[in-house]
Amino acid sequence: MTSSTNSKDNRKPINILVIGGSYGGIAVLNQLGKLLKEKETKTETGESDGVSARGAAAKVVITLVEPKNGFLNVIGIPRCMVSADFASTQFVDFESFKNFKFDKVISSDAETAKIAARSNSDSSKPDRTGYVLQWIQAKVTKLEESYAEYQMEYSGEKEVIDFDYAIIASGRDRTYPVAPKARSKKEFVDEMQSFVDSFKDKDVISIVGAGAVGIELSSEIKLHFPEKQVNLIHPHATLPPEPLSDDFKSKVVASLENAGIKLLLNTRIASEADGFLTTTDGRQIRSDFTFWTNSKNNNLAFLGDKIRKSYLSPAGNLYVNKFFQLSYNDQTLPNVMGIGDVVELPIIKTAGWAMYMGSLVSQNIIELLSGNEVSNAMIASEDIPKGMLLVGGNADIISQNQGKIEVNNKEFVELYKTYWVDRIVYSYNNA
Numbered sequence: 294m295t296s297s298t299n300s301k302d303n304r305k306p307i308n309i310l311v312i313g314g315s316y317g318g319i320a321v322l323n324q325l326g327k328l329l330k331e332k333e334t335k336t337e338t339g340e341s342d343g344v345s346a347r348g349a350a351a352k353v354v355i356t357l358v359e360p361k362n363g364f365l366n367v368i369g370i371p372r373c374m375v376s377a378d379f380a381s382t383q384f385v386d387f388e389s390f391k392n393f394k395f396d397k398v399i400s401s402d403a404e405t406a407k408i409a410a411r412s413n414s415d416s417s418k419p420d421r422t423g424y425v426l427q428w429i430q431a432k433v434t435k436l437e438e439s440y441a442e443y444q445m446e447y448s449g450e451k452e453v454i455d456f457d458y459a460i461i462a463s464g465r466d467r468t469y470p471v472a473p474k475a476r477s478k479k480e481f482v483d484e485m486q487s488f489v490d491s492f493k494d495k496d497v498i499s500i501v502g503a504g505a506v507g508i509e510l511s512s513e514i515k516l517h518f519p520e521k522q523v524n525l526i527h528p529h530a531t532l533p534p535e536p537l538s539d540d541f542k543s544k545v546v547a548s549l550e551n552a553g554i555k556l557l558l559n560t561r562i563a564s565e566a567d568g569f570l571t572t573t574d575g576r577q578i579r580s581d582f583t584f585w586t587n588s589k590n591n592n593l594a595f596l597g598d599k600i601r602k603s604y605l606s607p608a609g610n611l612y613v614n615k616f617f618q619l620s621y622n623d624q625t626l627p628n629v630m631g632i633g634d635v636v637e638l639p640i641i642k643t644a645g646w647a648m649y650m651g652s653l654v655s656q657n658i659i660e661l662l663s664g665n666e667v668s669n670a671m672i673a674s675e676d677i678p679k680g681m682l683l684v685g686g687n688a689d690i691i692s693q694n695q696g697k698i699e700v701n702n703k704e705f706v707e708l709y710k711t712y713w714v715d716r717i718v719y720s721y722n723n724a
């Protein structure tokens with residue numbers, strides 16, 4: 294394949310667009326920044342003939358488009374949905390990460406727009422001679438092969454940005470408020486508090502759908518409100534639905550039952566009315582508050598027709614090659630990449646995978662910028678381990694990791710005290 298930078302005017306910056314600033318997106322900002330800086334250093338010492346050697350003016354501009362003004366730790370959402378205090382620990386403003394002190398911020402919110410001035414006068418801000426890092430507080434509304442349209446938060450204004458490379462890391466939408474609308478920590482905490490207010494006076498709570506969200510949310514409600522009856526309703530005989538071992542599944546069931554959660558397996562809900570759920574086989578289940586966790590879809594409504602027709606799978610995922618470039622049959626879009634939850638790959642989607650993919654595409658972009666072929670590939674499908682970790686009843690941590698099935702592995706218990714937030718904050722404060 295060819296690099297789109299080869300034919301580029303040396304005086305123009307190279308624009309890299311990152312859509313979505315969660316696990317996948319911020320891994321790209323971090324890793325790409327690190328690699329560009331290394332490249333710059335090598336160029337200065339005459340060791341490299343890479344992007345900077347094409348002329349000092351060929352500066353790289355990395356632009357993040359993300360509506361939130363910080364990183365929301367999705368992993369901790371079920372606990373956030375029962376405790377606004379805990380929620381305030383799970384949203385970390387971009388400004389408080391050393392590595393995401395932006396050179397430029399474009400926001401219609403006057404306070405948010407001031408972040409860049411503060412960053413630029415902050416002595417802890419990393420030196421970025423090799424690139425510029427900017428953030429636009431907006432949502433991408435259209436993506437074509439070389440440009441994107443976006444809509445600013447707050448003002449609703451629409452703008453266009455050209456790019457040389459784009460990385461789609463826009464993740465998934467889920468039942469509100471599992472996917473909250475918040476743009477700031479305050480809005481997020483308020484949304485979580487409203488959710489608690491909506492069920493706190495109800496006696497019988499039903500969660501419909503025992504995927505990760507249903508299992509963890511029913512567990513958190515029972516743990517924080519032990520006096521309530523919590524039903525977890527699932528249409529199949531086992532849970533969770535992912536292809537994991539029977540041992541893992543039975544440990545999850547045991548943890549839910551031990552915690553006093555009422556499991557209704559092989560139960561499909563046909564309708565909901567007047568405080569009762571009616572099953573497809575005619576049973577009635579009292580439910581004062583019902584929450585459905587059985588829907589999710591990728592945030593890809595912005596794909597332009599051409600990309601949608603060529604690279605969107607029937608399941609609504611992006612077809613990518615092993616280098617994460619959009620690719621299907623004999624067609625490849627080398628400068629547009631998909632990572633994280635949005636890709637069509639035979640894996641159980643996790644934050645860990647999103648970060649891993651973010652790191653690989655960063656290395657591949659550096660290769661393309663240097664006029665080389667991409668070479669950093671996803672591990673072969675036969676080597677992909679099937680693993681999952683769930684916070685079940687009584688906050689038990691049930692894990693299937695590298696073939697090992699455990700309850701309350703010491704390291705995981707420690708990490709899940711903050712749901713990884715401490716680890717994530719640490720890694721993006723230390724380049």
Ligand SMILES: Cc1cc2nc3c(=O)[nH]c(=O)nc-3n(C[C@H](O)[C@H](O)[C@H](O)COP(=O)(O)OP(=O)(O)OC[C@H]3O[C@@H](n4cnc5c(N)ncnc54)[C@H](O)[C@@H]3O)c2cc1C
Pocket residue numbers: 312313314315316317318358359360361367368369370371431432433434462463464465471505506509592595632633634635642643644645646647682683
């Ligand atoms: C309840 C729950 C528990 C989980 N537990 C674990 C766990 O224990 N361990 C684990 O590894 N994984 C876990 N996961 C899975 C993990 O959260 C996902 O795999 C991960 O969030 C995927 O990261 P991502 O960067 O691809 O997308 P996301 O985290 O979904 O982020 C997408 C980002 O894109 C932004 N965005 C969306 N649309 C646009 C747009 N149009 N323009 C610009 N930006 C946009 C969003 O605001 C968001 O910031 C859990 C998931 C859930 C729901």
